[in-house]
Every structure is written in C-alpha cells, then in structure tokens.
Amino acid sequence: MIKTSPSDISKRYVGQQIDVYGLVLHVRDLGRKKFIIITDGKSILQIVYSGSEKVRRGDTIRASGIIKEDPRAPTGLEMVANNITFLSKSIDERFDQWSLRNMNKDKKIKYRALLLRLLEFYKVFEEYANVTQYLREYYRNLGFLEIFTPKVVRMGTESGSEVFSILYFDKDAYLAQSPQLYKQMLMASGIKGVYEVGSYFRAEVSFTPRHLTEFRGFDVEVNYIEDYSEIMKILEDSVKYVLSKLELSYPKEFPVISFKDAKQILQEKYDIRLKDDLSTEAEKALGDYAKKEYDSDLIFIVEFPYDSRPFYTMRKEEDPKYTYSFDLLYKGLEIASGSKREYRYEILIKQIKEKGINPERMKWYLEVFKYGIPPHGGFGLGIDRFVRQLLELQDIREVVLFPRDPDTLEP
Ligand code: ATP
Ligand code: MG
Numbered sequence: 428m429i430k431t432s433p434s435d436i437s438k439r440y441v442g443q444q445i446d447v448y449g450l451v452l453h454v455r456d457l458g459r460k461k462f463i464i465i466t467d468g469k470s471i472l473q474i475v476y477s478g479s480e481k482v483r484r485g486d487t488i489r490a491s492g493i494i495k496e497d498p499r500a501p502t503g504l505e506m507v508a509n510n511i512t513f514l515s516k517s518i519d520e521r522f523d524q525w526s527l528r529n530m531n532k533d534k535k536i537k538y539r540a541l542l543l544r545l546l547e548f549y550k551v552f553e554e555y556a557n558v559t560q561y562l563r564e565y566y567r568n569l570g571f572l573e574i575f576t577p578k579v580v581r582m583g584t585e586s587g588s589e590v591f592s593i594l595y596f597d598k599d600a601y602l603a604q605s606p607q608l609y610k611q612m613l614m615a616s617g618i619k620g621v622y623e624v625g626s627y628f629r630a631e632v633s634f635t636p637r638h639l640t641e642f643r644g645f646d647v648e649v650n651y652i653e654d655y656s657e658i659m660k661i662l663e664d665s666v667k668y669v670l671s672k673l674e675l676s677y678p679k680e681f682p683v684i685s686f687k688d689a690k691q692i693l694q695e696k697y698d699i700r701l702k703d704d705l706s707t708e709a710e711k712a713l714g715d716y717a718k719k720e721y722d723s724d725l726i727f728i729v730e731f732p733y734d735s736r737p738f739y740t741m742r743k744e745e746d747p748k749y750t751y752s753f754d755l756l757y758k759g760l761e762i763a764s765g766s767k768r769e770y771r772y773e774i775l776i777k778q779i780k781e782k783g784i785n786p787e788r789m790k791w792y793l794e795v796f797k798y799g800i801p802p803h804g805g806f807g808l809g810i811d812r813f814v815r816q817l818l819e820l821q822d823i824r825e826v827v828l829f830p831r832d833p834d835t836l837e838p
Contacts, residue, residue: 435503436468436592447472447506448514451486452544464501465490468549470667473497473505485517528532532822534834539828544605554673555814559624561669562645562808569661571620571647576609578602579623582788587627591640602628605807607739608792610648611768614803615795625808632833637760637812638824641831645813648805655751657740658804659683659727662755662763673817678723685730685786686749690716692807704735705761707755714759727754728732734799738782739775740766751804757816765806772796 430448450463453478463474463482474490482488492508522541535542538633542548565574579595580603591602606623612623623646631638647665649658663681670677684692689709693699697712705713705728717726730749740750752766769775775796779786786793814826824830829838 428801432467433465433472433502433684434467436470436472436494436502436506438496438504441496443633444491444493445506445837446491447487448487448489450544451484451488453480454482456482460790463488463490466544466546469553471501471546473500473502473811474511475505476508476511478508478511478601480511480513481510482522483517486513486514489527498638500526515638531708532824533615536650536824536830537704538837539838545733551814551818551820551826552828554818555810556672558669558812558814559643561672562665563622563624565665565668566620566622566645566647570647571622572618574606574610574621574623576603576606576625578628578772582790587612589631591628593632603631605644606646607737608805610646610790610805611739611803612792612795613648614648614770614797616799617801618650621645622647627685634833635707636824637815639712639811639823639827639831640833642803642812642823643810643825645808646805648803648809650801650803652767652804655729655753655765655804658765658767659729659753659755659807660804660806662765663725663727666755675817678721678725681725681755682721682723683727683753684713684731686728691756692716695779702806705752709771710756710761715772717756724758726756727753728756730797736766738778738784743835744777748807753806755806755808757813758813758819760816762812762816763806765804767804770796770802784818 436447445796449467451463452466452471453464454463459477461476461482463476464471465474465488489512490506490508492506492507494504496503497505524545527542527545530538550766579600582601586693590604593600595604605627606625610621610623625644626641627644627740630642631640646744649661652658667677690701693701693709693712699712700711701709713726717723730743731752733748733750736752740752743749743751750766754761755763769778776786779789809822811827815823
C-alpha cells in the first residue's frame with residue numbers, strides 16, 4: 428500500500444479524518460500546542476498537535492487527524508492531529524533547514540539524502556527525472572526501441588586514454604565510455620532506430636564543473652540516414668519536445684554554423700584561436716554569439732575536423748579532412764555530439780587503422796558491417812549536462828545525486 432504523505436494532501440481532503448506519513452523537518456513547540464512541519468521531499472504539511480510527546484527533527488511519524496484549511500499554514504492546509512505514532516526516532520537532530528541550506532559544496536554531496544528533505548533540492552532531481560522521462564517518451568513515440576547494452580566491455584570506444592580498466596575474472600576489461608559500438612551493430616537488423624539511457628565511465632583526471640567520471644547519457648542511433656542533418660533534426664525536435672513539456676521557450680530553428688566558420692568568428696570577434704576541436708572558452712564564446720546573433724540558447728556546430736572525431740565518423744565526400752558531424756551547444760556548453768557513421772566495411776577498417784587501433788580486436792563489431800547494414804547515424808547527449816544548463820547551475824555535481832569525480836567515491 429502507498430501511504431498518504433504531504434504531497435498527496437490537497438483541498439479534497441478538507442474535513443476528512445486521515446493518516447499521513449512524513450519526516451519531521453521542523454518543530455515549533457508552544458507548550459500547549461506544537462506546530463510540526465513534516466515533509467516527503469516533494470511537499471510539506473503542517474501538523475497541529477497538543478499531545479505531550481517530544482517530537483524531534485528527523486523523527487518519522489504517522490499523524491492521524493482532520494485536514495483543515497488555514498491561510499497561516501505554509502501550504503494553506505494543515506492537519507489537526509489527535510494522535511501521533513513514532514515509526515522511527517532520530518538520534519541526532521543537528522540538521523535543521525538552515526544548516527542543510529548553508530552547507531558548503533562538499534557537505535552538500537556528503538549529506539545529499541538529507542538535503543532532499545528541502546523542496547528546492549528535491550525539485551532539481553525531479554527536473555532531472557522529468558527530462559529523462561520526456562526524452563524517453565519522445566523516442567518511444569517515434570517507434571524506436573529502448574535498448575540496454577553492457578557496461579563491462581572488451582575495449583574503449585571514444586579515445587584510448589580515458590578508460591577505466593577492470594579485472595574481469597582473468598581477463599582485462601573496461602567500463603563502457605558509451606554504447607557506441609553496440610547501438611551501431613543493432614542497425615544491421617534494419618531497425619528504425621534505438622535509444623538508451625545509461626551510465627558511462629571516463630577516467631577524466633582533471634576536475635572540471637562539466638565532467639564526471641561516471642555520467643548519464645541519452646544515446647540514439649537512427650537508420651536509413653542519407654544526410655547527417657536528418658539526425659540533427661531528430662535531436663533538435665526532441666530537445667524542443669523536452670523544453671515545451673517543461674513550459675520553456677525555445678528558438679524556432681536552432682542556428683547551425685560550420686566548424687570552419689566558427690573558427691573564423693572566434694578569431695575575429697573573440698580573439699580565440701582554435702585547432703581541431705572546440706575548447707571550453709570557445710564553447711562559451713559561441714554560446715554568447717548564438718544569443719547575440721540569433722537570440723538562441725542553442726546552436727549546432729557542424730563538420731568537425733576528422734582529427735578530432737572518433738574512427739566511426741564519416742568523412743566528407745568532397746573534403747575528407749572534415750566530417751559529417753555535429754555538436755549541440757546549450758548556453759555555451761556542449762551537451763551532445765553526433766555524426767553520420769562510416770558504414771562501408773573497407774573504409775571503416777582503414778579509418779580504424781588510421782586512428783591507431785588494431786582491427787583484429789574489433790572483429791566482433793566489424794563483422795556485422797560485412798553482411799549489410801543501412802547508412803546510419805546518431806548522437807550521445809549528456810543528461811547531467813543538459814539539466815545543469817537548463818537550471819543554470821554552476822557545477823555538474825549539483826544535478827547528480829551521488830556524483831563521481833576523481834576525488835569522490837563516497838557516498
Ligand atoms: P568533452 O569534449 O566536453 O569532454 P566529449 O566530446 O569527450 O566531451 P562525447 O564523447 O561527445 O564527449 O560524449 C557525448 C556527450 O556526453 C557529451 O556531449 C556530453 O554531454 C556527455 N559527456 C561526455 N563526457 C562526459 C563527462 N565526463 N561528464 C559528463 N558528461 C559527459
Ligand atoms: Mg563531444
């Protein structure tokens with residue numbers, strides 16, 4: 428049975444005798460009467476009680492009484508309780524609302540579970556859940572298949588140095604950096620498209636406000652792709668769907684500029700010189716440019732140099748130094764990367780060799796390309812980054828319940 432807790436209480440309960448369960452957030456004891464605020468994270472409820480028992484912060488109670496309207500109560504509703512049962516007593520009631528709110532960054536991670544007693548922190552993680560739900564919903568409605576691929580894998584996919592190695596019985600193995608090879612292999616079935624929500628691992632040694640060593644990705648792979656702009660369109664439409672569900676505005680069309688043009692703009696307007704990839708400061712500047720020039724928080728940068736993209740990226744037919752690839756920036760930060768994939772067996776082998784990988788090690792992946800596979804493409808979107816940008820928070824750790832970075836392995 429799901430028990431009634433503060434977030435269930437609405438006007439329709441007024442006048443009814445009910446039981447409500449919650450965790451005590453705050454107690455104001457006036458001697459004859461106590462005003463007890465209980466929470467379930469999502470909402471609070473004031474309980475008015477005249478019993479003599481001592482109620483402490485952190486206690487879990489079942490309160491029985493009548494729901495009344497009272498404009499002085501924080502939610503406009505309160506329970507006048509005739510009985511309170513203690514289901515659990517707190518041992519240490521140090522953490523009041525004030526001390527939870529004013530914790531430093533490290534403590535906010537350490538006491539994450541307690542922090543969720545406060546509505547403003549609960550809301551962040553509710554927003555995270557909503558974003559994930561709406562993305563899933565969008566791709567499911569397109570008729571794509573939700574997939575689950577292994578996170579213990581034989582080799583890294585994105586770049587050699589950032590992998591976590593593990594011992595898998597007597598074999599060397601790695602934690603997956605992305606579902607890339609698996610989602611591509613499934614394209615050989617002729618399926619329309621697939622999507623996956625998963626945790627991925629990258630041994631990023633540097634400590635930045637946009638990198639975690641374990642992050643959550645929303646990955647999509649789409650079949651029957653003729654031009655890479657088709658993939659961008661799908662990504663754009665799904666981001667618009669999420670923003671519209673959250674009742675946020677978005678540009679009619681996301682602006683698109685090529686890496687080459689971006690390079691020039693950055694040099695001329697921002698005095699930033701680029702090599703083969705966007706730097707953090709370049710992403711920030713392009714976010715600023717998108718806002719000023721197009722009044723848009725979102726911008727696509729397309730056709731990155733082959734040197735900065737993984738082996739599976741398709742090169743431009745007429746200019747093979749560049750690729751059919753794109754990044755989506757949101758408020759000046761990369762949130763997604765994608766491309767049309769190289770699906771032609773011989774060329775794929777050539778590109779694997781060029782990137783210094785031994786194709787023998789990838790036979791299990793390469794095989795399917797021999798038996799026929801549609802032209803396909805896709806992208807990976809960082810959910811943590813998306814939510815960080817959406818809520819305009821400073822650090823990616825603020826949107827992750829139990830973040831992992833080079834210094835954090837607990838809780
Ligand atoms: P960056 O250059 O910013 O380190 P990337 O280009 O290496 O990212 P991709 O391989 O393109 O990352 O991964 C796809 C998406 O996954 C990124 O656009 C980003 O949103 C997210 N992502 C990648 N690495 C991380 C990480 N370490 N922490 C959080 N999110 C990440
Ligand atoms: Mg990228």
